[in-house]
Amino acid sequence: MRDILHRLRLPLLFAGLAVLAAISLLADQRALQAGGRDLSWLSGGLLEVAAPVQRVLTAPLELIRDAYRRYVDLLGVRDENAALRARVAALEDEGLQLREALLASGALEQVAALRAQLELSMLATEVVGQDVSPWFRSVVLDRGRDHGLRAGMPIVTESGVVGLVTATTPHAARAMLILDRQSAVDGLVQRSRARGIVRGTGGAELEFEYTGPPEEVQVGDLVITSGYGGVYPKGIRIGEVVSVARDAPYLVRRARLAPAAGFERLERVFAVLWRSPTLELLAGDEPPAVGAAPRADAKAVP
Amino acid sequence: MKSALALVAIGALALLVEGALVFAIPAALLPNVALVLSVSAALYLGGTPALLVLAALGFASDLLGGSPLGLGVLALLVPFAVTRIANRSLELRHGASEAILLALLTPVAVVAMAVLVRPEGGVASHGLAALVGLALQTGVNALIAPPTCRMVEAVASAAGELDPTRRGVAWIGAAPWAASRR
Numbered sequence: 001m002r003d004i005l006h007r008l009r010l011p012l013l014f015a016g017l018a019v020l021a022a023i024s025l026l027a028d029q030r031a032l033q034a035g036g037r038d039l040s041w042l043s044g045g046l047l048e049v050a051a052p053v054q055r056v057l058t059a060p061l062e063l064i065r066d067a068y069r070r071y072v073d074l075l076g077v078r079d080e081n082a083a084l085r086a087r088v089a090a091l092e093d094e095g096l097q098l099r100e101a102l103l104a105s106g107a108l109e110q111v112a113a114l115r116a117q118l119e120l121s122m123l124a125t126e127v128v129g130q131d132v133s134p135w136f137r138s139v140v141l142d143r144g145r146d147h148g149l150r151a152g153m154p155i156v157t158e159s160g161v162v163g164l165v166t167a168t169t170p171h172a173a174r175a176m177l178i179l180d181r182q183s184a185v186d187g188l189v190q191r192s193r194a195r196g197i198v199r200g201t202g203g204a205e206l207e208f209e210y211t212g213p214p215e216e217v218q219v220g221d222l223v224i225t226s227g228y229g230g231v232y233p234k235g236i237r238i239g240e241v242v243s244v245a246r247d248a249p250y251l252v253r254r255a256r257l258a259p260a261a262g263f264e265r266l267e268r269v270f271a272v273l274w275r276s277p278t279l280e281l282l283a284g285d286e287p288p289a290v291g292a293a294p295r296a297d298a299k300a301v302p
Numbered sequence: 303m304k305s306a307l308a309l310v311a312i313g314a315l316a317l318l319v320e321g322a323l324v325f326a327i328p329a330a331l332l333p334n335v336a337l338v339l340s341v342s343a344a345l346y347l348g349g350t351p352a353l354l355v356l357a358a359l360g361f362a363s364d365l366l367g368g369s370p371l372g373l374g375v376l377a378l379l380v381p382f383a384v385t386r387i388a389n390r391s392l393e394l395r396h397g398a399s400e401a402i403l404l405a406l407l408t409p410v411a412v413v414a415m416a417v418l419v420r421p422e423g424g425v426a427s428h429g430l431a432a433l434v435g436l437a438l439q440t441g442v443n444a445l446i447a448p449p450t451c452r453m454v455e456a457v458a459s460a461a462g463e464l465d466p467t468r469r470g471v472a473w474i475g476a477a478p479w480a481a482s483r484r
Contacts, residue, residue: 131368
């Protein structure tokens, strides 16, 4: 018997490892569907060690890249400056006209109220690691639970939506980018208010699926978060429509979006210190009161 | 087991460095550290320590990379099994054969991952860019396979843990160096 067991040791270990990996995979997928999780002490420990090490490793690379970028940016800065000044003047003019129109319609107060309602605390965090495989698009952040981050919190930049925190440790977190093929965001075309789902493709672009008439989505349209998905607050930029599949014979139409957030230069991002009541309930926490103040223990960034 | 632990430490460090390098170098030009190391371990270590290296690096790459936990291990099991079986009857402990083995196993690992990630998707769903990326990574993996295998061999030799169970069948018409290596 011992001889047989000894001979079958490797196949048994192989099968055992396969089963263990499959169970981990299923558990991880379930946790992700439930809005993320706090990592176990072993997994969390590795990420805790990895984040500062990667930050140290990334620093010299950042320095070189930054110096190169500054040099490249300086080339043609004069022409760009003149063009931007002209653009600012045009936008200021447009802003004045819009303000006038809003005042005339009495909507300015409502807009101000909405802004106040949407104002949420944010936490600045550095991207210190990135997935190298083409299958998943995720990043490691250098802030974690101790800084107020929780699984399910949205990650944004000043340009738009970046992704979602999927796992946390005390001092680090992992976030899935909206480019990931598992990502789906409820989106809204700002111009036509057409709703749809923005899916990651795994590549540099996003896919917007909608069911309305084709004219509701046009090239150049801006797609923003609708707030319906229960994950992202309403009104954050997701991307701009770059192509529309016009002849799709199906009910569901598709458009390609260029993401608003600059994923090719993702360095500093902001975690929105907010989770939808649904996610709070899934996480076993008390749902926040409507209009509740943001977490007071977090370092707010204006 | 000492060699397995040393290789896990080396592999984890390599994964960390790779995670930082991806900001400066295109991901397709970076090797699949977990695959190369686990195949090298399957060639030079005994079954159990090699499996330990695979498990540790598979889980570590999942954690650092962000893929669902367990996926990396499952995708590495197929190349591992192929290597162990092929190593019984082929002379694989040589630079050229190690490079060819990794060149063949890189697409195998990718297909395994594609099947696990999205059964209806696969490599085709990623288009031409993904295939170019796969070709590049296959080349990079093949390039670093011989030095990685030398390193694993050195670690295993130093710990006195070179795989003793290997049958050691030579090439047909094997050269003297092949016999001397065994």
